[in-house]
Amino acid sequence: xxxxxxxxxxxxxxxxxxxxxxxxxxxxxxxxxxxxxxxxxxxxxxxxxxxxxxxxxxxxxxxxxxxxxxxxxxxxxxxxxxxxxxxxxxxxxxxxxxxxxxxxxxxxxxxxxxxxxxxxxxxxxxxxxxxxxxxxxxxxxxxxxxxxxxxxxxxxxxxxxxxxxxxxxxxxxxxxxxxxxxxxxxxxxxxxxxxxxxxxxxxxxxxxxxxxxxxxxxxxxxxxxxxxxxxxxxxxxxxxxxxxxxxxxxxxxxxxxxxxxxxxxxxxxxxxxxxxxxxxxxxxxxxxxxxxxxxxxxxxxxxxxxxxxxxxxxxxxxxxxxxxxxxxxxxxxxxxxxxxxxxxxxxxxxxxxxxxxxxxxxxxxxxxxxxxxxxxxxxxxxxxxxxxxxxxxxxxxxxxxxxxxxx
Amino acid sequence: xxxxxxxxxxxxxxxxxxxxxxxxxxxxxxxxxxxxxxxxxxxxxxxxxxxxxxxxxxxxxxx
Ligand SMILES: Cc1cc2nc3c(=O)[nH]c(=O)nc-3n(C[C@H](O)[C@H](O)[C@H](O)COP(=O)(O)OP(=O)(O)OC[C@H]3O[C@@H](n4cnc5c(N)ncnc54)[C@H](O)[C@@H]3O)c2cc1C
Ligand code: SF4
Numbered sequence: 001x002x003x004x005x006x007x008x009x010x011x012x013x014x015x016x017x018x019x020x021x022x023x024x025x026x027x028x029x030x031x032x033x034x035x036x037x038x039x040x041x042x043x044x045x046x047x048x049x050x051x052x053x054x055x056x057x058x059x060x061x062x063x064x065x066x067x068x069x070x071x072x073x074x075x076x077x078x079x080x081x082x083x084x085x086x087x088x089x090x091x092x093x094x095x096x097x098x099x100x101x102x103x104x105x106x107x108x109x110x111x112x113x114x115x116x117x118x119x120x121x122x123x124x125x126x127x128x129x130x131x132x133x134x135x136x137x138x139x140x141x142x143x144x145x146x147x148x149x150x151x152x153x154x155x156x157x158x159x160x161x162x163x164x165x166x167x168x169x170x171x172x173x174x175x176x177x178x179x180x181x182x183x184x185x186x187x188x189x190x191x192x193x194x195x196x197x198x199x200x201x202x203x204x205x206x207x208x209x210x211x212x213x214x215x216x217x218x219x220x221x222x223x224x225x226x227x228x229x230x231x232x233x234x235x236x237x238x239x240x241x242x243x244x245x246x247x248x249x250x251x252x253x254x255x256x257x258x259x260x261x262x263x264x265x266x267x268x269x270x271x272x273x274x275x276x277x278x279x280x281x282x283x284x285x286x287x288x289x290x291x292x293x294x295x296x297x298x299x300x301x302x303x304x305x306x307x308x309x310x311x312x313x314x315x316x317x318x319x320x321x322x323x324x325x326x327x328x329x330x331x332x333x334x335x336x337x338x339x340x341x342x343x344x345x346x347x348x349x350x351x352x353x354x355x356x357x358x359x360x361x362x363x364x365x366x367x368x369x370x371x372x373x374x375x376x377x378x379x380x381x382x383x384x385x386x387x388x389x390x391x392x393x394x395x396x397x398x399x400x401x402x403x404x405x406x407x
Numbered sequence: 408x409x410x411x412x413x414x415x416x417x418x419x420x421x422x423x424x425x426x427x428x429x430x431x432x433x434x435x436x437x438x439x440x441x442x443x444x445x446x447x448x449x450x451x452x453x454x455x456x457x458x459x460x461x462x463x464x465x466x467x468x469x470x
Contacts, residue, residue, distance in 0.1 A: 017459075045462065064464045294462055295422070302459075329420055329462070336420065381433040384421040 003270070003312045004029040007100035009080045009090060010244075011035030011072075013043065013294065014275025015106030016065035017301030023070050025309055032098065034075045034090065039129065041066040045294055047132040048157040049331050053164055054136065058129055080107070083251040085268065102308050105248070105259055105273040106301070109241035109292060114149065120211055121218035123235045126154060135236065139165060143233030146170075147222050149208055151178035153330045155238030156191065160332040163198050170201040170230055172208060172222065184345045187363060187375055190356045191337075194377075197359075198333050203230075211235065241292060243277040258290040263321035265304040270311065272304035284323050284393070285342050285372075293328040325390045335359055338380060340387035341373030348396065352403035353382055362386065364403060366396035382406055408451055409469040410444055416465035423457035423466060430454060 006022060008015045011033040019031050035041070042061040050056035075092065082091040089097040111125035122143075124135040139146070139162065146162045148155045151173035162169045175181070177188035178195075195202045207225035214220040222230045243258045253267050254260040258279030265272045265280055275297040279290040303322045309315040330337045347365040354361030354377075362382045365373035371394050376383035385406060389399045410430060419439050423431040429450060432440045446454060451468075458466045 020459075064459075295460060298460055327422075331418075336418070338420065378437070380419055380421040380437065381424065381435070384425040384433070387425060 001312060002314060003101045003308075005101045006031050006104060006308065007090060007098060007102070008033045008104040008106055010106035010108055010275075011037075011041050011074070012106065012108055012275075012297075013041075013063060013065075014108070014297040014301040015104060016041055016063060016070075017298050018104045018106065018272075018274055018305040019070050019072060020065045020068060021302045021305035022309065023068075025306065025315055027309060027314060030073055031070065032073045032075060032100075034078060034080050034092065034098070036077060036079045036093075037128070038076055042129050044127070047129065048126055048154055049161060051129075051132050052126075052136055052139070052158065052161045054140075058133065061129070080247050083248055083253070085252045102270040102312070103272070104304060104308070105267065105271065105277060106275050107244035107247070107277055109243050109276040111237065111241050112239050113237050114208060114211060114239070116211055117235075117237055119217070120213055121216070122233060123211060123219050123237065125237050126158060127241070135234070138234045139167065143167065145230075145232055146234045146236065147172065147230055147232035148236045148238060149222070150238035150240070151175075151191070151195070151202070151204075152238055152240060153179070153328075155236070156195070156332050157330060158236050158238060159195060159200055160198065163200060163333070168201075170203065170232070171195060172206055172224070172230070173202070173204050174207045176205045178202075178204070181345055183339075183343055183375065184347060184349055184365075186349050187343075187356075190359070190377070193356075194332060194335060194359055241276070243290065245277060260288070263323070264307040264319055265300060265322055266307055266311075270308070272307050274300040274304045278304075280322060282323055283321060284325070284390075289326070289342070291326050291328075293326055295327050296324065299324050325387055327387065335377050336380060338376045338383045339373060340383055341365065341371070341390040343373035343375065347372060350396075350400065352400060353407045354379060362403065364389070364396070364399050366399070369396050370394070371396055371399035408446060408448065408454065410441055410446060410454055411467050411469055412439060412441055413465045413467075414439070416463045417461075418463055418465075420462065422460050422462065426457045426460060427453040431457065 040062045078092040089099045117123045145168045148171045178191045180188040209223045212221040259273040261280045282289045327340045343365040360378040362379045363375045371389040374386040421433040
């Protein structure tokens with residue numbers, strides 16, 4: 001059925017890309033965006049990099065889609081708190097019910113934290129611009145030591161940025177190797193080495209027991225499960241994020257660590273999900289995926305907007321299943337880490353170009369004799385060229401041969 | 408169509424090269440080179456995709 005209005009819940013990268021795509025495809029109906037934050041929509045990757053470092057002011061992170069003239073109707077300052085599929089409405093925090101015709105779910109993710117962290121001064125998570133500016137203010141005060149809990153990508157970037165500011169840093173990681181579940185033990189060890197070569201006090205295989213406060217209610221140390229204590233003037237908790245699906249509970253949509261969608265990102269007729277919250281079946285990898293990557297936020301926003309338009313008969317093009325080769329980057333110290341594809345801890349890993357000791361290399365990941373991922377450190381060109389191997393489902397031998405040609 | 412890259416913003420991650428290798432190339436020195444500043448119109452969809460997917464918003468098209 002044709003429709004005249006789209007409601008987007010969550011006005012950030014994925015949601016606004018959907019809006020931009022709708023307009024780009026000629027949709028001239030009403031687009032309403034529900035967004036609790038009041039300022040200009042912004043890009044998150046610089047929040048752990050340039051903005052945290054202090055080299056960029058917050059005005060530089062405004063999203064491209066937010067600068068475009070998209071004729072949006074904003075509902076700012078309110079969360080969506082409930083979705084009602086019976087009367088097709090979204091309920092806002094102030095009690096109002098917004099009826100919708102078609103809906104884009106784009107509420108992203110929210111950081112996990114430690115018990116008691118919220119009540120303590122000096123303890124931070126990093127997701128929003130406000131989070132970033134609060135942490136930056138604490139770093140400006142030149143703390144004696146920053147303790148980062150979690151050596152995932154965000155934790156690693158925060159550690160790198162703090163070292164760049166000359167601050168002493170301790171990173172605590174519960175696993176024996178950083179990023180082991182994503183990159184496997186060998187490449188995780190390379191990441192560990194990168195931190196240590198920048199004088200990070202990296203402690204692996206240690207769990208946090210609790211945060212220790214001073215008399216003024218500020219954090220002063222982190223107590224570890226092995227009984228030891230690490231002094232801390234600032235603590236950054238980087239232990240992952242959870243999709244923001246709390247408001248969809250009881251809606252009737254299928255929820256399973258994300259909004260479960262079909263291969264066109266459809267959660268229900270006239271309802272799509274995009275960005276960090278969507279879980280969809282990837283044909284390429286033969287399983288459902290949920291990604292927390294910038295590029296996926298853009299691509300899923302585009303794809304889901306086209307799904308709505310096609311469903312409404314507003315574009316007349318066959319839809320392709322959403323099945324990208326995932327791609328992610330992380331900037332740490334002077335290194336650019338890039339990962340194309342889907343790597344896992346049990347994959348075969350082979351360094352095909354360069355040398356891990358120099359922190360400039362490319363590695364291929366193989367599973368069932370197929371190339372499933374390409375990891376690069378300061379090798380952006382080769383990662384992009386070899387990403388095609390994953391797209392083609394090339395055999396591992398073919399991958400080795402192609403990489404040799406590039407080396 | 409004229410392709411303009413703001414090299415102060417570009418971080419050479421080669422996303423654009425992955426999309427439109429006819430126009431963009433990151434070389435061994437890790438710098439981005441624009442191979443064709445005025446590509447033909449049939450490359451427009453690819454260049455527009457590169458504009459949207461550049462994580463640094465470093466590419467623009469001047470008509
Ligand atoms: C510090 C940081 C650094 C990153 N660096 C990289 C990187 O280097 N490379 C990379 O590939 N990716 C990176 N990412 C990940 C990338 O930014 C995310 O994948 C992307 O932001 C996801 O976009 P999204 O629109 O799905 O979600 P979000 O960006 O989280 O946006 C969701 C929006 O929904 C709003 N919202 C939440 N709840 C509600 C509600 N109930 N009602 C209405 N609105 C709601 C929020 O306010 C927000 O504006 C980084 C993320 C962070 C936080
Ligand atoms: S995609 Fe953007 S940042 Fe990356 S190389 Fe191209 S212009 Fe530079």
